[in-house]
Amino acid sequence: SKKVELLARLYDHAKKEFSYGFRMLTLCWSDGNTLLPVSHTLLSTENTKNRLREASRKVDARSNGGKQRKLAQQKATEVMLQLLQEAKAADIPARHVLFDTWFCSPASLLKIHGLGYDVVAMAKKTEKIHYLHQGCLQDVKAIYKQHRKRRGRSKYLLSVEAAVVKGEESLPVRLVFVRNRNHRKDWLVLVTTDMSLTAEEVIRIYGKRWGIEVFFKVCKSFLRLEKDCRSLSYDAMTAHVSIVFTRYMFLAVEQRECKDARSLGELFYLSVDELPDVCFVEAMRLLLLLFVERLQEKPMLDEGKIHEQLQGFLKELPVLLSQKLRKCA
DSSP states (O other): OTSTTTEEEETTTTTTEEEEEEEEEEEEEEESOOEEEEEEEEEOOOGGGBBSOOOOOSOOTTSSHHHHHHTTTSSSHHHHHHHHHHHHHHHOOOOOEEOOOGGGGGHHHHHHHHHTTTEEEEEEOOTTTTTTTEEEEEEEHHHHHHHHOTTTTOSOOOEEEEEEETTEEEEEEEEEEOSSOOTTEEEEEESSSSSOOOOHHHHHHHHTHHHHHHHHHHHTTSSOTTTOOSSOOHHHHHHHHHHHHHHHHHHHHHHHHHHOOOGHHHHHHHHHHHHHOOHHHHHHHHHHHHHHHHHHHHHHOOHHHHHHHHHHHHHHHHHHHHHOOOOOO
Protein backbone atom coordinates (compact mmCIF):
# COMPACT_ATOMS: atom_id res chain seq x y z
CA SER A 1 0.00 0.00 0.00
CA LYS A 2 1.20 3.52 -0.76
CA LYS A 3 -0.32 4.75 2.51
CA VAL A 4 2.33 3.11 4.70
CA GLU A 5 3.90 5.62 7.06
CA LEU A 6 7.32 6.92 5.83
CA LEU A 7 7.11 4.73 2.71
CA ALA A 8 9.86 5.74 0.28
CA ARG A 9 10.79 5.29 -3.36
CA LEU A 10 14.16 3.51 -3.28
CA TYR A 11 16.57 2.29 -5.92
CA ASP A 12 17.17 -1.48 -5.92
CA HIS A 13 20.79 -2.01 -6.99
CA ALA A 14 20.22 -5.74 -7.53
CA LYS A 15 17.27 -5.34 -9.90
CA LYS A 16 18.48 -1.98 -11.30
CA GLU A 17 15.08 -0.36 -10.79
CA PHE A 18 13.10 1.76 -8.33
CA SER A 19 10.62 0.22 -5.90
CA TYR A 20 8.57 1.19 -2.84
CA GLY A 21 9.69 0.11 0.62
CA PHE A 22 12.33 0.54 3.32
CA ARG A 23 16.00 -0.27 3.75
CA MET A 24 16.60 -2.40 6.81
CA LEU A 25 19.87 -1.38 8.44
CA THR A 26 20.87 -4.07 10.94
CA LEU A 27 23.66 -4.32 13.50
CA CYS A 28 24.61 -7.87 14.50
CA TRP A 29 27.11 -9.34 16.96
CA SER A 30 29.09 -12.51 16.30
CA ASP A 31 31.88 -14.48 17.95
CA GLY A 32 32.66 -16.16 14.64
CA ASN A 33 30.27 -19.05 15.25
CA THR A 34 26.93 -17.64 16.39
CA LEU A 35 25.37 -14.45 15.03
CA LEU A 36 22.81 -12.45 17.01
CA PRO A 37 20.96 -9.30 15.86
CA VAL A 38 21.55 -6.36 18.20
CA SER A 39 19.67 -3.44 16.72
CA HIS A 40 17.98 -2.30 13.53
CA THR A 41 16.32 0.63 11.82
CA LEU A 42 13.87 0.68 8.92
CA LEU A 43 15.30 3.49 6.81
CA SER A 44 13.07 5.67 4.67
CA THR A 45 14.96 8.46 2.87
CA GLU A 46 16.26 11.90 3.75
CA ASN A 47 15.00 13.17 0.37
CA THR A 48 11.45 14.47 0.86
CA LYS A 49 10.73 14.14 -2.87
CA ASN A 50 11.10 10.35 -2.66
CA ARG A 51 8.93 9.94 0.46
CA LEU A 52 5.36 8.99 -0.40
CA ARG A 53 4.03 9.45 3.15
CA GLU A 54 5.35 11.58 5.99
CA ALA A 55 5.56 10.60 9.63
CA SER A 56 2.40 10.77 11.72
CA ARG A 57 1.96 14.08 13.54
CA LYS A 58 0.14 12.34 16.39
CA VAL A 59 3.40 10.85 17.68
CA ASP A 60 5.31 12.96 20.20
CA ALA A 61 8.80 13.72 18.85
CA ARG A 62 10.21 13.18 22.39
CA SER A 63 8.91 9.61 22.59
CA ASN A 64 10.79 6.52 21.44
CA GLY A 65 8.53 6.30 18.40
CA GLY A 66 9.26 9.91 17.49
CA LYS A 67 13.02 9.39 17.84
CA GLN A 68 12.83 6.25 15.70
CA ARG A 69 10.95 8.11 12.96
CA LYS A 70 13.55 10.89 13.00
CA LEU A 71 16.32 8.29 12.72
CA ALA A 72 14.59 6.67 9.74
CA GLN A 73 14.88 9.93 7.78
CA GLN A 74 18.65 10.30 8.22
CA LYS A 75 21.51 9.06 6.07
CA ALA A 76 22.52 5.42 6.47
CA THR A 77 26.07 6.38 7.51
CA GLU A 78 24.73 8.56 10.34
CA VAL A 79 22.33 5.84 11.51
CA MET A 80 25.17 3.28 11.48
CA LEU A 81 27.18 5.42 13.92
CA GLN A 82 24.09 5.82 16.11
CA LEU A 83 23.61 2.03 16.29
CA LEU A 84 27.28 1.53 17.19
CA GLN A 85 27.06 4.17 19.92
CA GLU A 86 24.02 2.43 21.41
CA ALA A 87 25.81 -0.93 21.34
CA LYS A 88 28.85 0.57 23.05
CA ALA A 89 26.65 2.19 25.71
CA ALA A 90 25.08 -1.24 26.35
CA ASP A 91 28.59 -2.70 26.97
CA ILE A 92 28.30 -5.25 24.17
CA PRO A 93 31.86 -6.63 23.79
CA ALA A 94 33.32 -6.23 20.31
CA ARG A 95 36.69 -5.45 18.77
CA HIS A 96 36.09 -5.22 15.02
CA VAL A 97 33.28 -3.77 12.91
CA LEU A 98 32.71 -5.55 9.58
CA PHE A 99 30.83 -4.10 6.62
CA ASP A 100 30.93 -4.00 2.83
CA THR A 101 31.64 -1.13 0.44
CA TRP A 102 28.46 0.82 1.30
CA PHE A 103 29.97 2.37 4.44
CA CYS A 104 33.67 2.26 3.54
CA SER A 105 34.71 5.91 3.34
CA PRO A 106 37.53 7.80 5.12
CA ALA A 107 35.03 9.70 7.26
CA SER A 108 33.31 6.49 8.44
CA LEU A 109 36.64 4.77 9.21
CA LEU A 110 37.79 7.72 11.32
CA LYS A 111 34.50 8.04 13.21
CA ILE A 112 34.23 4.30 13.96
CA HIS A 113 37.84 4.25 15.15
CA GLY A 114 36.98 7.21 17.35
CA LEU A 115 34.33 5.06 19.06
CA GLY A 116 37.01 2.54 20.03
CA TYR A 117 36.44 -0.08 17.32
CA ASP A 118 38.73 -1.28 14.55
CA VAL A 119 37.32 -1.79 11.07
CA VAL A 120 37.65 -4.70 8.63
CA ALA A 121 35.76 -3.85 5.46
CA MET A 122 35.61 -4.13 1.69
CA ALA A 123 37.06 -0.97 0.14
CA LYS A 124 35.56 0.74 -2.88
CA LYS A 125 37.40 0.45 -6.21
CA THR A 126 36.82 4.04 -7.19
CA GLU A 127 38.96 7.01 -8.18
CA LYS A 128 37.01 9.27 -5.80
CA ILE A 129 38.47 7.77 -2.59
CA HIS A 130 42.18 8.24 -1.96
CA TYR A 131 44.67 6.80 0.50
CA LEU A 132 47.95 8.37 1.57
CA HIS A 133 50.63 5.99 0.25
CA GLN A 134 54.32 6.70 -0.32
CA GLY A 135 53.82 10.38 0.37
CA CYS A 136 50.93 11.09 -2.02
CA LEU A 137 47.19 10.53 -2.19
CA GLN A 138 46.26 7.66 -4.51
CA ASP A 139 43.24 5.50 -5.23
CA VAL A 140 43.43 1.71 -4.81
CA LYS A 141 43.82 1.13 -8.55
CA ALA A 142 46.97 3.25 -8.68
CA ILE A 143 48.38 1.57 -5.57
CA TYR A 144 47.72 -1.86 -7.06
CA LYS A 145 49.60 -1.04 -10.28
CA GLN A 146 52.72 0.18 -8.46
CA HIS A 147 53.56 -3.01 -6.59
CA ARG A 148 54.62 -6.50 -7.54
CA LYS A 149 52.00 -9.16 -6.81
CA ARG A 150 52.47 -12.47 -5.06
CA ARG A 151 52.53 -15.44 -7.41
CA GLY A 152 51.21 -18.96 -7.14
CA ARG A 153 48.22 -19.96 -5.04
CA SER A 154 48.69 -17.33 -2.36
CA LYS A 155 45.57 -16.26 -0.45
CA TYR A 156 46.22 -12.63 -1.32
CA LEU A 157 47.92 -10.72 -4.13
CA LEU A 158 49.29 -7.73 -2.28
CA SER A 159 49.37 -6.19 1.21
CA VAL A 160 50.46 -2.57 1.73
CA GLU A 161 50.29 0.02 4.49
CA ALA A 162 48.62 3.35 3.85
CA ALA A 163 46.56 5.98 5.66
CA VAL A 164 43.11 7.53 5.34
CA VAL A 165 43.00 11.32 5.50
CA LYS A 166 40.00 13.55 6.23
CA GLY A 167 40.80 17.18 6.83
CA GLU A 168 43.52 17.32 9.48
CA GLU A 169 42.81 13.80 10.73
CA SER A 170 44.63 10.72 9.49
CA LEU A 171 44.57 7.04 10.42
CA PRO A 172 46.95 4.22 9.36
CA VAL A 173 45.31 1.34 7.50
CA ARG A 174 46.33 -1.88 5.82
CA LEU A 175 45.12 -2.64 2.29
CA VAL A 176 44.89 -6.31 1.32
CA PHE A 177 44.30 -7.10 -2.36
CA VAL A 178 42.72 -10.51 -3.07
CA ARG A 179 41.52 -12.36 -6.15
CA ASN A 180 37.87 -12.18 -7.11
CA ARG A 181 36.56 -15.75 -7.00
CA ASN A 182 33.87 -14.95 -9.57
CA HIS A 183 36.32 -13.36 -12.03
CA ARG A 184 39.85 -14.70 -11.74
CA LYS A 185 41.34 -11.78 -13.66
CA ASP A 186 39.68 -9.27 -11.35
CA TRP A 187 40.66 -8.33 -7.80
CA LEU A 188 39.07 -6.95 -4.63
CA VAL A 189 40.59 -4.95 -1.81
CA LEU A 190 40.02 -5.20 1.94
CA VAL A 191 40.91 -2.44 4.38
CA THR A 192 41.51 -2.61 8.12
CA THR A 193 42.47 -0.08 10.78
CA ASP A 194 43.93 -2.83 12.99
CA MET A 195 47.59 -2.78 11.99
CA SER A 196 48.38 -5.79 14.21
CA LEU A 197 46.47 -8.09 11.83
CA THR A 198 48.28 -10.00 9.10
CA ALA A 199 46.85 -10.23 5.59
CA GLU A 200 45.64 -13.79 6.25
CA GLU A 201 43.88 -12.69 9.44
CA VAL A 202 42.17 -9.81 7.64
CA ILE A 203 40.79 -12.24 5.04
CA ARG A 204 39.70 -14.71 7.72
CA ILE A 205 37.92 -12.09 9.84
CA TYR A 206 36.14 -10.48 6.89
CA GLY A 207 34.90 -13.93 5.87
CA LYS A 208 32.82 -13.96 9.07
CA ARG A 209 30.63 -11.23 7.56
CA TRP A 210 28.95 -13.91 5.45
CA GLY A 211 27.00 -14.87 8.57
CA ILE A 212 24.76 -11.82 8.23
CA GLU A 213 23.81 -12.87 4.69
CA VAL A 214 22.68 -16.24 6.06
CA PHE A 215 20.80 -14.36 8.77
CA PHE A 216 18.87 -12.28 6.20
CA LYS A 217 18.10 -15.38 4.14
CA VAL A 218 16.65 -17.22 7.14
CA CYS A 219 14.56 -14.21 8.19
CA LYS A 220 13.11 -13.72 4.72
CA SER A 221 12.61 -17.34 3.69
CA PHE A 222 11.61 -19.04 6.96
CA LEU A 223 10.58 -16.35 9.48
CA ARG A 224 8.33 -14.40 7.08
CA LEU A 225 10.06 -11.06 7.55
CA GLU A 226 8.44 -9.54 4.46
CA LYS A 227 5.00 -11.19 4.62
CA ASP A 228 3.57 -11.26 8.15
CA CYS A 229 3.00 -7.53 8.68
CA ARG A 230 0.37 -5.59 6.73
CA SER A 231 0.10 -2.58 9.03
CA LEU A 232 0.36 1.03 7.87
CA SER A 233 2.02 2.15 11.12
CA TYR A 234 5.77 2.58 11.31
CA ASP A 235 5.70 1.46 14.96
CA ALA A 236 3.96 -1.79 14.02
CA MET A 237 6.52 -2.56 11.31
CA THR A 238 9.39 -1.87 13.71
CA ALA A 239 7.80 -4.16 16.30
CA HIS A 240 7.30 -6.88 13.66
CA VAL A 241 11.00 -6.80 12.70
CA SER A 242 11.96 -7.02 16.38
CA ILE A 243 9.74 -10.10 16.84
CA VAL A 244 11.28 -11.78 13.78
CA PHE A 245 14.77 -11.07 15.12
CA THR A 246 13.80 -12.52 18.51
CA ARG A 247 12.65 -15.72 16.79
CA TYR A 248 16.01 -15.94 15.04
CA MET A 249 17.83 -15.48 18.35
CA PHE A 250 15.95 -18.46 19.79
CA LEU A 251 17.02 -20.57 16.79
CA ALA A 252 20.64 -19.38 17.00
CA VAL A 253 20.94 -20.17 20.71
CA GLU A 254 19.30 -23.58 20.23
CA GLN A 255 21.68 -24.42 17.40
CA ARG A 256 24.68 -23.36 19.47
CA GLU A 257 23.68 -25.48 22.46
CA CYS A 258 22.78 -28.56 20.42
CA LYS A 259 25.43 -28.62 17.69
CA ASP A 260 28.41 -26.61 18.93
CA ALA A 261 30.55 -28.67 21.33
CA ARG A 262 32.06 -25.48 22.77
CA SER A 263 28.77 -24.76 24.50
CA LEU A 264 29.57 -27.61 26.88
CA GLY A 265 31.93 -25.30 28.77
CA GLU A 266 34.59 -27.06 30.84
CA LEU A 267 33.59 -30.46 29.45
CA PHE A 268 34.73 -29.32 26.00
CA TYR A 269 38.25 -28.55 27.22
CA LEU A 270 38.40 -31.83 29.17
CA SER A 271 37.45 -33.78 26.04
CA VAL A 272 40.13 -31.94 24.06
CA ASP A 273 42.75 -32.79 26.70
CA GLU A 274 41.78 -36.47 26.51
CA LEU A 275 42.57 -36.50 22.76
CA PRO A 276 45.78 -34.46 22.39
CA ASP A 277 47.31 -34.04 18.95
CA VAL A 278 50.35 -36.19 18.17
CA CYS A 279 53.43 -33.95 18.19
CA PHE A 280 55.73 -33.83 15.15
CA VAL A 281 58.60 -35.68 16.81
CA GLU A 282 56.33 -38.50 17.98
CA ALA A 283 54.79 -38.76 14.51
CA MET A 284 58.22 -39.12 12.87
CA ARG A 285 59.22 -41.74 15.45
CA LEU A 286 56.11 -43.79 14.66
CA LEU A 287 56.80 -43.56 10.92
CA LEU A 288 60.39 -44.73 11.33
CA LEU A 289 59.29 -47.62 13.53
CA LEU A 290 56.78 -48.66 10.90
CA PHE A 291 59.45 -48.61 8.19
CA VAL A 292 61.89 -50.60 10.33
CA GLU A 293 59.20 -53.23 10.90
CA ARG A 294 58.73 -53.53 7.13
CA LEU A 295 62.45 -54.08 6.64
CA GLN A 296 62.63 -56.69 9.41
CA GLU A 297 59.88 -58.75 7.73
CA LYS A 298 62.26 -59.60 4.86
CA PRO A 299 65.93 -58.97 5.76
CA MET A 300 67.80 -57.88 2.63
CA LEU A 301 70.82 -55.90 1.51
CA ASP A 302 70.03 -55.44 -2.20
CA GLU A 303 69.48 -51.75 -3.05
CA GLY A 304 66.71 -52.50 -5.52
CA LYS A 305 64.78 -54.53 -2.96
CA ILE A 306 65.17 -51.80 -0.36
CA HIS A 307 63.80 -49.27 -2.86
CA GLU A 308 60.86 -51.58 -3.56
CA GLN A 309 60.15 -51.88 0.18
CA LEU A 310 60.34 -48.10 0.51
CA GLN A 311 57.77 -47.64 -2.25
CA GLY A 312 55.47 -50.15 -0.57
CA PHE A 313 55.88 -48.31 2.72
CA LEU A 314 54.93 -44.98 1.13
CA LYS A 315 51.83 -46.53 -0.44
CA GLU A 316 50.56 -47.59 3.00
CA LEU A 317 50.73 -44.01 4.31
CA PRO A 318 47.88 -41.51 3.94
CA VAL A 319 47.89 -39.83 0.51
CA LEU A 320 48.69 -36.34 1.82
CA LEU A 321 51.60 -37.53 3.98
CA SER A 322 52.94 -39.77 1.21
CA GLN A 323 52.96 -36.84 -1.24
CA LYS A 324 54.81 -34.61 1.23
CA LEU A 325 57.49 -37.26 1.88
CA ARG A 326 57.98 -37.88 -1.85
CA LYS A 327 58.52 -34.15 -2.42
CA CYS A 328 61.08 -34.04 0.40
CA ALA A 329 62.95 -36.96 -1.19
